[in-house]
Amino acid sequence: MEITENTALIVVDVQEGFEDEAFWGPRNNPGADRNIAGLIDAWQAGGRPVVFVRHDSPKPESPLRVGQPGNGFKGYVEERRGKGGPELLLTKSVNSAFYGTPDLKEWLDRSGIRQFVVAGIQTNMCVETTARMGGNLGYEVLVPLDATYTFDLTGPWGWTRSADELARATAVSLHGGGFAKVVSSAELIAAAEKVGGAD
Numbered sequence: 001m002e003i004t005e006n007t008a009l010i011v012v013d014v015q016e017g018f019e020d021e022a023f024w025g026p027r028n029n030p031g032a033d034r035n036i037a038g039l040i041d042a043w044q045a046g047g048r049p050v051v052f053v054r055h056d057s058p059k060p061e062s063p064l065r066v067g068q069p070g071n072g073f074k075g076y077v078e079e080r081r082g083k084g085g086p087e088l089l090l091t092k093s094v095n096s097a098f099y100g101t102p103d104l105k106e107w108l109d110r111s112g113i114r115q116f117v118v119a120g121i122q123t124n125m126c127v128e129t130t131a132r133m134g135g136n137l138g139y140e141v142l143v144p145l146d147a148t149y150t151f152d153l154t155g156p157w158g159w160t161r162s163a164d165e166l167a168r169a170t171a172v173s174l175h176g177g178g179f180a181k182v183v184s185s186a187e188l189i190a191a192a193e194k195v196g197g198a199d
Contacts, residue, residue, distance in 0.1 A: 001183060003142070003191045008113050009043040010051040010097060010104075011036065012120030012127050014077045017063030017070025024151040028163035035147035035185040036119050037076050042192040044084025049111060051088045051104070052081060053097045055126065086111065095129035098137070105137060115140040117188060118180070119147035124166040128174060135179035144185040145171050 014036060018024060043050050054073065056066045063070035072078065081087065088107055092100030108116065116139055118131045127148050134141040150167055154160045161169070175182040 001142075001187050001191045003117075003188065004115050005046075006049060006111065006113050007142075007192075008049040008051055008108065008111075008116040009039055010053060010116055010118045010120075010130065011040065011077065012053045012097060012118060012130060013055045013064075013122070014074050014120050015054060015064055015070060016072050016074055017068065018121050019074075020063045020070060023063055026152050026163060027149050028151075028167055029146065029149040032121075032147055032149040033074065033076065035144065037080070038189055039117070039119055039144065039147055039185055040077070040080045040084075042189045044080065046192050047085035048192065049086040049088070049113065050084060051090055051097070051107075051116075052077065053090045053092060053100065053120070053126075053130075056091050056093050058093050095126045096133050097126070097130040098133045108139070114138075115142070117142045117144065119144055119185070121148065122150040123148040123163075124150050124153075124170045128170045131174055131180040135174075141174075141180035142188065143171075143174055143180045143182050144188055145182050147185045 055064050057064040090097060090100045090104060098104050118127050120127055131141045131143050150163045152162050153166060171182045174180040
């Protein structure tokens with residue numbers, strides 16, 4: 001796998017509010033936070049750009065709403081901010097980071113970035129939506145599935161899917177549908193260290 005010297009890492013919604021299991025229900029992939037932290041470290045070590053995305057929910061019942069402790073980034077993300085190369089803080093209130101402030105597409109294009117990685121929460125919601133839009137807009141998108149997680153979900157007619165099932169469906173849709181290449185965090189870290197990183 002190859003990444004460029006300016007490949008961006010987009011860290012989506014890694015916020016304290018997602019620790020509220022009573023609100024969200026059972027999650028999958030308990031190793032996701034470790035893998036997200038590893039990606040941030042690798043990107044910062046190589047001086048690559050990192051975008052930290054925060055979901056500012058307008059819903060009064062959401063743990064992610066502004067002014068609540070759950071709106072803040074998880075501790076391991078907050079302590080890594082400001083420690084590397086180019087960095088952007090982006091806020092949004094919908095699923096796609098491309099509908100946030102400041103304008104993500106404008107920032108990527110101004111920086112000459114054509115390839116980016118999307119990691120974070122939730123796999124089948126904001127990660128998937130951001131990846132799909134990126135693919136539609138012509139970017140090369142990489143999604144490290146093991147650096148994402150989600151929660152069990154109930155849909156129409158009482159249909160319920162587990163977090164693992166939803167994550168697999170996202171991986172198949174993104175990869176098989178040509179929106180993004182689904183990879184592992186270890187592959188990305190190795191690629192980052194090989195190009196402009198720990199030489």
